[in-house]
Amino acid sequence: MAKVICIATPLYAPQIGGPATHVALLEHELPKEEFELRIVKFSDVLRLPKALRHIVYFFSVLHHAKDADFVYALDPVSVGLPALLAARVRGKKMLLRVGGDYAWEQGTQRFGVEETLDEFVTHRQSSRSVRLLQWVQNFVARRAALVIAPSEYLSGIIRTWGVHQKNIRVVYSQPELSAAHISRSEARKKLNIHEDEELVLSAGRLVPWKGYEGLIDAVALVRQERAARLYIAGDGPYRAAVEAHINKQNAAEYVTLLGQLPQQELALWIAAADMFVLNTRYEGLSHVLLEAFAVGTPVITTPVGGNHELVEDGSTGLLVRYNDIPLLASAILRLFKNRDMAIALAGRAHESLEKFSPERAIGQLRSIFLS
Secondary structure: OOEEEEEEEOOOOOOOOHHHHHHHHHHHHOOOOOEEEEEEEHHHHOOOOHHHHHHHHHHHHHHHOOOOOEEEEOOOOOOHHHHHHHHHHHOOEEEEEOOOOHHHHHHHHHOOOOOOHHHHOOOOOOOHHHHHHHHHHHHHHHHOOEEEEOOHHHHHHHHOOOOOHHHEEEOOOOOOOOOOOOOHHHHHHHHOOOOOOEEEEEEOOOOHHHOHHHHHHHHHHHOOOOOEEEEEEOOOOOHHHHHHHHHHOOOOOOEEEEEOOOHHHHHHHHHHOOEEEEOOOOOOOOHHHHHHHHHOOOEEEOOOOOHHHHOOEOOOEEEOOOOOHHHHHHHHHHHHHOHHHHHHHHHHHHHHHHHHOHHHHHHHHHHHHHO
């Protein structure tokens, strides 16, 4: 008889984000004869007033969990708290997947937090709203039967919340990687980009910690020697700030915001780029870096968070301190000037993808769910 899993998710396709990708993986890859999935989408209640939506969502999880074997929540706050309460009412265990520190992300976007995540988890926060979010995520995580982390780095962050190591499992998150390899020339033909254009690409949510302003300034330095252009794919609450910086630096001539792209189109842009650059001060485990590995584009990123688990400096990519604009410009120039090195970095990065295979992730999750 199939195990019934009630999955509480904050995002669901066609929405874009880690939880949506994770649910899609489970739906497509978990053996249907072993598991029946009941998906409870937070997007279904977003039309409601803020206080009411969590109450309605609680009752929705409560309903779908009635004859489930356990509840599986995909964030510790927006769906995690109502899912935990519903699981307790039903007498079910709850598993929790943590894709990032919710309190830090919200604090950075909404409440003026400027610390890195590593600093944030060691200091008492002055904002009552941030402390409340910390309390909620810690409360939910400590009461989950098991917490699943998408990287060793985030496993360490979760331990600072008071969760014991024995209650944490690391299952590397698995993005939907491009199935077919496409060459740089083919990708450029499809996108109508000239073969000789020097193209730097970045992608991700437009949020403060992604360092887009610093990347724009680094490309400005590069343009003292090369006619490079920067394209940024993605959207988010920080878009107006990025646009303002482009205008302030008179960078519209060489910086283009592409907006949110479908996964296959984003893969085309990554394949067309001379390099993929992620100037970030926080990553749990970057799906877009893995996408660059998959399509064979060399990467430059920062030695923060889960990036250490993906990129070995000088072997599978280049690591540069966050927002070190001269060093970032130097690394970009290095890849432009040494195409052989860029190709070698991309090749070794592609070979490293084995440990991030869907088969490996599903095998680990299946074992966890069955036990």
